[in-house]
Amino acid sequence: MSITVGIQGASGYTGGELVRLLARDPDISIKFVTSQRFAGQPMSAIFPHLINDPELVCTPLNDLSVVEGCDVVFCALPHVTSMGVVPELLKRGAKVVDLSADFRLDDADIYNEWYGEAHKAPELLSEAVYGLPELYRSNIKKARLVANPGCYPTSILLALAPLMQDNLIELDSLVIDSKSGTSGAGRSLNQGSLFSEVSEGFRSYKAVGHRHTPEIEQGLSQLCGKKVFVRFSPHLLPQSRGILTTCHLRPVGKKSAKEWQELYTNFYANEQFVRVLEPGNLPGTNYVRGSNYCHLSVVPDPRTGWLVVVSTIDNLVKGAAGQAVQNMNIMLGRNEDAAIGQLPLFP
């Protein structure tokens, strides 16, 4: 089966990762890649490791004639830009996986409140399927438009999903501490991401009010059927990629370490991209670097009675491009790990 895809925003970090992953798959043909700044230039001029044969040359975003005949288009564009093009892609018959935040929130007013923009395609919000395969696989299968989850929400929803049913934890005391590498902020010039600002240090940012908060709360609320609020604080790591999330939780009843472990291993028993680590092992960003895996550990604290759940992903792979390919595979009825299974660690 030959599948034709296009990648909008291929000169960015997540778009470049999409090219890296999709070019490995003999059944995929990349029809077009877009960039405004590098229009007319080959991908290898933007990312020297992306040498394709035949060479992929960037077109500008407004040349939508290239969309004709594409089975799937990936939008790896900034939010707001994305919602300007997605309706047109759907009209031209492509399935769409959007990596931006534009179609993740169900409510256009909440989008406006957190992103400061009126939604340009609110009629598509109820149709868009939230693309976290481990939780919403059956809806993704039927979707025309998938909203690929944010990187922090991916690490958090996978960490907390097994606890959201059956009244297992107190929902009014969810404390979530996340750390991300600098590629999470994208490739455009940004003083706060400069090497001398980030290296040899470690800092907090958006201690309250990060834009991923409503997405996390929406996801958790849907899982437990109640309105949930979270305390979510992100931090910036002096490394290029990787997210490590630590959730501090208060269990409702008492469970042994073995019971917590079983709850997690059973919940993810059939998931090839989520690995619940053996007791005694803890997640680290290096262990998932370049791969589509999420590693999880669940650790009860007998001294305080709290429960700690730690997760890690590569923000550019399971947190973005890898998960987008996983979603495409599900939408097209392919093996879920095509192009993303057995990924070598990033050099």
Ligand SMILES: NC(=O)c1ccc[n+]([C@@H]2O[C@H](COP(=O)([O-])OP(=O)(O)OC[C@H]3O[C@@H](n4cnc5c(N)ncnc54)[C@H](OP(=O)(O)O)[C@@H]3O)[C@@H](O)[C@H]2O)c1
């Ligand atoms: N980075 C992550 O870890 C991560 C994780 C999950 C989701 N996301 C989301 O994925 C999307 C892409 O993120 P990224 O980190 O890859 O961003 P990025 O590195 O800044 O790349 C953005 C891409 O969009 C293009 N672009 C920017 N403004 C444009 C405009 N006005 N019109 C047309 N094209 C435009 C850029 O092209 P040129 O500059 O070459 O013109 C570039 O190809 C964002 O919505 C982001 O929130 C990112």
